[in-house]
Amino acid sequence: MPVDPEAAITITAYDWVPDFAQGQVRDLRVRWALEETGQNYAVRYLSQGQQKEAAHRALQPFGQVPTYEEGDLTLFESGAIVWHIAERFPGLRPTEPAGQSLSLEWLFAALNTLEPPIMDRAQMTIFEVAEPWAKPRLPGVDERINERLQEASDRLGTAEWFGGGFSAGDLMMVSVLRIIEGAGLVEAFPNLADYVARATERPAFQQALTDQLAGFTGNPPPGFDEWMAELKRKQGELA
Amino acid sequence: MPVDPEAAITITAYDWVPDFAQGQVRDLRVRWALEETGQNYAVRYLSQGQQKEAAHRALQPFGQVPTYEEGDLTLFESGAIVWHIAERFPGLRPTEPAGQSLSLEWLFAALNTLEPPIMDRAQMTIFEVAEPWAKPRLPGVDERINERLQEASDRLGTAEWFGGGFSAGDLMMVSVLRIIEGAGLVEAFPNLADYVARATERPAFQQALTDQLAGFTGNPPPGFDEWMAELKRKQGELA
Incomplete structure (x- = not known):
């Protein structure tokens, strides 16, 4: 299903993360579950630091993504959201x-x-x-x-x-x-x-991954390139 | 509810763990959930090492406790078991x-x-x-x-x-x-x-704790006292 701004379900995701985290941020787990169950969804993107602000913490006390909103229902913790989706829509949970x-x-x-x-x-x-x-x-x-x-x-x-x-x-x-x-x-x-x-x-995973990657349109925080260069140098020493 | 060898539900637990783990082993979480929902249960105790043997691994692939058996149903992972209990019996899950x-x-x-x-x-x-x-x-x-x-x-x-x-x-x-x-x-x-x-x-917690502690009637592995003395010495250095 395509991401749809008018969808009944809204999740949150980051508009930027370092390369090594792209394809790993946990909204991917929720996007994948929604794809497997054929549900379209809207995404509200958070730019650097917004996840720690009060507006987002009201939905997610630990200042993380993803969250899940559908009507009056809000949920955090990707495990809880995936299980909710599995119980709510057919496709991710056997019937027996x-x-x-x-x-x-x-x-x-x-x-x-x-x-x-x-x-x-x-x-x-x-x-x-x-x-x-x-x-x-x-x-x-x-x-x-x-x-x-x-x-x-x-x-x-x-x-x-x-x-x-x-x-x-x-x-x-x-x-x-x-x-x-x-x-x-x-x-x-x-x-x-x-x-x-x-x-x-699975097509559902591929669609979810493509959509997560397409969402990284934001900007890194100041000093990120230096931090990343230092990380790579240190990781080289670890190998 | 008292532990009852004839109960329809059977969990597994260790018959011995070090002092610092008594009251922490994860069957306590399941015992507590069963107490809160008013379910009696039987306990099959495992002595040192039995959790890694094939018979137990058939129930619990990671060689841990607890497991949960009720008729044809078997479950592992205390999180899964507690959630199953919450869904199956009233008392641990709001209705709205x-x-x-x-x-x-x-x-x-x-x-x-x-x-x-x-x-x-x-x-x-x-x-x-x-x-x-x-x-x-x-x-x-x-x-x-x-x-x-x-x-x-x-x-x-x-x-x-x-x-x-x-x-x-x-x-x-x-x-x-x-x-x-x-x-x-x-x-x-x-x-x-x-x-x-x-x-x-809560009385349910107190009963669960009492019952877990009462189950530690087994024997430590050879060399345990020396291991424990060394652990305490090292923990003293950490403080």
């Missing part, structure tokens, strides 16, 4: 109870078991990359990620999806695994790499 | 849509926004306490936690609960905030400290 359980548990596994060590890696390679412990600590973080990936790989086996048919649980598992794409971690498990490829080939 | 949204979003905020930095602190003060970066890295971790607590405190204000009435969202927020009780972080926000106190005074 066993499939619904699988969808629900893999959604939480993605956000509370896989994503914490994966975000710890982002912490080391981006936000703490200049700290003296970034390099010595990274192998232990990767070991924790690897253990989770092994376990997920063992469970997936030769299945196409974690929950029978593609569901909200798979949408979230893939969204989380994409964060470390290219780091060699997911790629070490061919069934997981194929799983991510299979999911991201 | 706005309250249901609040309950859902605060459940996810607890698990995906608050808990990751809070578990990062556990990583520094327990699992990585002997590493040279534990002490220099901890202040930055606490700063991230503090930012989230400030935002949660601002949103809670003078309200009793995040979602109108006590709900699954509050149950999970409190469960996560309890992890760092006594570290001076939550205590710096009197409304959050009161919120945790108000929730943990």
Whole structure:
């Protein structure tokens, strides 16, 4: 579905993020869910810093994106929004109870078991990359990620999806695994790499990604280029 | 409700964990939800290492507790189980849509926004306490936690609960905030400290806690006392 300014659903997104975050900001998870369920939506873009202002905090107490508005309903937390969409519209949640359980548990596994060590890696390679412990600590973080990936790989086996048919649980598992794409971690498990490829080939994902990328029309904050150059230099030292 | 070996619902729990984890293992979240909704349940206890064996991994691919079984239904991930209980039985989920949204979003905020930095602190003060970066890295971790607590405190204000009435969202927020009780972080926000106190005074929480603690009848692994003495020594250096 095209993004439609007149749509009944409105989400929020950033009008600019650094290159490495483009295609990762969490409104992508919500856009993908809306595409899978055939819902069009409007986007209200926030420029640098607006997410921390009172007007946005009234919708999102932690000053982040995305939010979801539909009539009187407002929601924050991409996990909550994706699950709401899965319950509200057909397409992301199996109709039989066993499939619904699988969808629900893999959604939480993605956000509370896989994503914490994966975000710890982002912490080391981006936000703490200049700290003296970034390099010595990274192998232990990767070991924790690897253990989770092994376990997920063992469970997936030769299945196409974690929950029978593609569901909200798979949408979230893939969204989380994409964060470390290219780091060699997911790629070490061919069934997981194929799983991510299979999911991201879906037209709904491709449309959501295209629309997120098209929204980055804003400007970086002052000093961004210097910050980015320094980040790349430090990341080079980490490798 | 008392724990009842004949109950229709069975959860899994550990028969032993170190002192500092007693009252924190995640089956407590599920026990609490079952108490709030007036459901009795049976417990299958796992002794040291059993959680990583194939029989348990068939229920829980990551080799953790808790799991939830009821007839043909099995579930893992405490977040998924608590939400399932909230949807299945009255008592943890408001009946009007706005309250249901609040309950859902605060459940996810607890698990995906608050808990990751809070578990990062556990990583520094327990699992990585002997590493040279534990002490220099901890202040930055606490700063991230503090930012989230400030935002949660601002949103809670003078309200009793995040979602109108006590709900699954509050149950999970409190469960996560309890992890760092006594570290001076939550205590710096009197409304959050009161919120945790108000929730943990609930008879359902007290019963769940009592029952979890009563289940630790097993034995520690060989070498545990030496490991614990070393942990305490290292934690002393961190302080």
